[in-house]
Amino acid sequence: MDRYDLALIGFGGVNRALAELIDERGAALTSELGFELRVVAITDLRLGSLMQADGIDLSAVLALEPGANFAPFAGGDPEPRNEYVIRNTTADIVVEATFTNPVDGEPAISHVRWALESGKHVTTTNKGPVALAGAELRALAADHGVRFEHEGAVLSGTPILRLAERMFSGLRIRGVQGILNGTSNYVLGRMEAGLSLPDAVAEAQELGYAEADPTADLEGSDVQLKVVILANEVLGADLTTADVSRRGLSTVSAAEIAEAQRQGRRWKLIGDAHRNDDGSVTASVAPVALPLDHPLAGVSGATNAVAFDTDLLGTVAVSGPGAGRVETAYALLSDVIAIHAGRGALIGAATDV
Ligand SMILES: NC(=O)C1=CN([C@@H]2O[C@H](COP(=O)(O)OP(=O)(O)OC[C@H]3O[C@@H](n4cnc5c(N)ncnc54)[C@H](O)[C@@H]3O)[C@@H](O)[C@H]2O)C=CC1
Numbered sequence: 001m002d003r004y005d006l007a008l009i010g011f012g013g014v015n016r017a018l019a020e021l022i023d024e025r026g027a028a029l030t031s032e033l034g035f036e037l038r039v040v041a042i043t044d045l046r047l048g049s050l051m052q053a054d055g056i057d058l059s060a061v062l063a064l065e066p067g068a069n070f071a072p073f074a075g076g077d078p079e080p081r082n083e084y085v086i087r088n089t090t091a092d093i094v095v096e097a098t099f100t101n102p103v104d105g106e107p108a109i110s111h112v113r114w115a116l117e118s119g120k121h122v123t124t125t126n127k128g129p130v131a132l133a134g135a136e137l138r139a140l141a142a143d144h145g146v147r148f149e150h151e152g153a154v155l156s157g158t159p160i161l162r163l164a165e166r167m168f169s170g171l172r173i174r175g176v177q178g179i180l181n182g183t184s185n186y187v188l189g190r191m192e193a194g195l196s197l198p199d200a201v202a203e204a205q206e207l208g209y210a211e212a213d214p215t216a217d218l219e220g221s222d223v224q225l226k227v228v229i230l231a232n233e234v235l236g237a238d239l240t241t242a243d244v245s246r247r248g249l250s251t252v253s254a255a256e257i258a259e260a261q262r263q264g265r266r267w268k269l270i271g272d273a274h275r276n277d278d279g280s281v282t283a284s285v286a287p288v289a290l291p292l293d294h295p296l297a298g299v300s301g302a303t304n305a306v307a308f309d310t311d312l313l314g315t316v317a318v319s320g321p322g323a324g325r326v327e328t329a330y331a332l333l334s335d336v337i338a339i340h341a342g343r344g345a346l347i348g349a350a351t352d353v
């Protein structure tokens, strides 16, 4: 029986949900998936670090009282010694789920680099490293014979990146457009129902959808990162966030939301990237008042949707959760499954000189 030891970097909503999944459903997952999962290290800004090569008792760390930290545990330290833990842990896979930094991607990019350099696979839901250093990190992973997986960076657990990578061979993708942020979509729906913006945002935070700073959700920088990822990975572009024009929800007033409802329209924050006739790619994020019969107008709550414009199939649309702790933890599990499925190929690639 194979076993993967994990190091969890960041122990907030998503990595806690993964720990709960392993703790509560570990035996069932082992028999279904053919491998065992064990957590051997955890770091968090607020909790410090914990390293136990024989496996951490997840029920004990999940039961920690607010304000407590890892110091009293064997192998515990009140400081989040990220670099030391990532480089020295016995883990096979580093699971990066700290805050997304939409400006320079740090310190998550460094976390991923340290893990790959020390021969560990990485799975992350953090959009910073993928959007801002994706090519460099993929190359680093290849150099070290390990994988850099990041399904959860777009549409949380809804597997659109792997779908596009694996199932669209032979198609030419002309563009990709969609609702790519769960929080803003949820907030727009709640404002249509009469809630104030702050109340709607507070609900999204409580439900685990929002970024640590929800401005990134509302003002489009989260979608900007996702558009960069889609443009680069699906359209083969080489965009940075500076190439993606951005307007957020503050450009739409409550009165405009009510007026759109009267006109049979619904505001949605739309991310778009499309290939032009000259081969260049144009990308944007902006609120759009869609007519109710538009396919994206009915996508509500934290559900997201992506429409791929292809030459041979026309439009292929996928809809599913775009945010949520458990949904995003599933993305991490799906990455581990992909690492497990590809392990023979990796051994071959690493020895193939
Ligand atoms: N919650 C969601 O629905 C989704 C989240 N994501 C991404 O997944 C990541 C994690 O999300 P959540 O768990 O919801 O966020 P969260 O805010 O609940 O948890 C992040 C955790 O990381 C810790 N942290 C921050 N900086 C750190 C550092 N330098 N070293 C150690 N720990 C650090 C924080 O103390 C916090 O406990 C974020 O990058 C987010 O953008 C992606 C898809 C969906």
Ligand SMILES: N[C@@H](CC=O)C(=O)O
Pocket: 153, 155, 156, 180, 181, 182, 183, 184, 209, 210, 211, 217, 222, 322, 323, 324
């Ligand atoms: N805050 C993000 C989480 C997923 O990326 C969102 O609301 O979509």
